[in-house]
Amino acid sequence: MFKTTEDQKEYIRETYPEVTDHRIDERHWDLHCSHCNMTRGFQVIERSEGREYTNYGGVYSIDSEAPYSIYFRCPVCSGYKQWILYKISSREVIEEVNPGEEPKKKTVVRYYRVTSLPSEGxxxxxxxxxxxxxxxxxxxxxxxxxxxxxxxxxxxxxxxxxxxxxxxxxxxxxxxxxxxxxxxxxxxxxxxxxxxxxxxxxxxxxxxxxxxxxxxxxxxxxxxxxxxxxxxxxxxxxxxxxxxxxxxxxxxxxxxxxxxxxxxxxxx
Ligand SMILES: [Zn+2]
Incomplete structure (x- = not known):
């Protein structure tokens, strides 16, 4: 069990494979197509994000601590697969500076795959x-x-x-x-x-x-x-x-x- 969301994030980082490198942009990921037998840019055809209901005017907001799923489709053979992912953004040090000074940081988004359907391979x-x-x-x-x-x-x-x-x-x-x-x-x-x-x-x-x-x-x-x-x-x-x-x-x-x-x- 987790006590804090930080514990949860730590667990995700340690447990699941990071797949950030596969992401090309919002609509495309570089994945292996077992049917075409090659790695190519898959299209994101559907993405469901964890949402929570807010009291303000009956709208939903995206819960960034929840997992979300993506349906990917191969643009050539139309085969598809689904991944369930966590997205974690955190402030990371991008440049070490002289001792005593504040290191340079920026917000980095990383993706971790909890599972894939069907299992890759x-x-x-x-x-x-x-x-x-x-x-x-x-x-x-x-x-x-x-x-x-x-x-x-x-x-x-x-x-x-x-x-x-x-x-x-x-x-x-x-x-x-x-x-x-x-x-x-x-x-x-x-x-x-x-x-x-x-x-x-x-x-x-x-x-x-x-x-x-x-x-x-x-x-x-x-x-x-x-x-x-x-x-x-x-x-x-x-x-x-x-x-x-x-x-x-x-x-x-x-x-x-x-x-x-x-x-x-x-x-x-
Ligand atoms: Zn294909």
């Missing part, structure tokens, strides 16, 4: 098999954790998702993840032989996940940044894509080709 889930359901659950939790600025938790969840792949999909003998990764090399999945690449990429996820789960003595490893988690997500999706998506696409185009050329199945 969750669209990639289409590439992940539905079975076993625990795989999508682990991935979804990793994404939710990233959305909530909990990047260490995200690393641990990506590691867990990888282990679900090795054990439940590639049938590795349950053991350490390192052993499972080397065991599956050479096995066939979906008609494709699992190579050392899988094991090598998996190793990165395993190591990062272990760092996420166990406190490390190396001070450089204590902080897991947003960038680290985003990189891990990319690495994880690389595995998913190589394992489940690319073979499906290849199989489909082979089948289409055979059908087009009227080549039937091989008979001896």
């Amino acid at each position: 969750v669209e990639d889930m289409e590439e992940i098999p539905e079975n076993p359901p625990s795989l999508r659950t682990a991935y979804k939790q990793a994404i939710r954790a990233m959305d909530a600025n909990a990047h260490i938790a995200a690393a641990a969840m990506f590691r867990r998702a990888l282990q679900i792949i090795t054990r439940d999909i590639l049938d590795a003998t349950p053991g350490s993840l390192a052993a499972e990764l080397s065991e599956v090399v050479g096995k066939k999945y979906n008609g494709v032989k699992i190579t050392n690449d899988f094991s090598d990429i998996g190793y990165i996820l395993k190591e990062a996940g272990n760092q996420g789960a166990h406190p490390d003595k190396d001070p450089d490893l204590l902080e897991f940044t947003e960038q680290d988690a985003q990189d891990l997500q990319k690495i994880f999706m690389e595995i998913v894509s190589d394992l489940f998506f690319v073979p499906e696409v290849a199989k489909k185009s082979r089948e289409d080709f055979l059908k087009r050329r009227k080549i039937g199945s091989k008979t001896i």
Whole structure:
């Protein structure tokens, strides 16, 4: 619980990712469109601000301590998403001056994202098999954790998702993840032989996940940044894509080709 609005602001600053850099102006924000697969200026199509009723002539005034939501739309594909944000303005020092003098300050507005709907990155889930359901659950939790600025938790969840792949999909003998990764090399999945690449990429996820789960003595490893988690997500999706998506696409185009050329199945 908060005692003062200052406590509340402090909590917001410490807990949620700052997204001020994404804002271009009142009507536009630079966001990633998962459909167009690029970052571009999204339009603000609707903004609801926290309002409170005042006694003066039945008008509303904007409550600046309340969260507000923005609907963004991609100008190209018309896909949309919603963010719930806090806007905090405060006097910040912009220039240090000589000791004893008053430092130069100005009012700076910063934006913090409480959540996004859908969670940023969750669209990639289409590439992940539905079975076993625990795989999508682990991935979804990793994404939710990233959305909530909990990047260490995200690393641990990506590691867990990888282990679900090795054990439940590639049938590795349950053991350490390192052993499972080397065991599956050479096995066939979906008609494709699992190579050392899988094991090598998996190793990165395993190591990062272990760092996420166990406190490390190396001070450089204590902080897991947003960038680290985003990189891990990319690495994880690389595995998913190589394992489940690319073979499906290849199989489909082979089948289409055979059908087009009227080549039937091989008979001896
Ligand atoms: Zn788009």
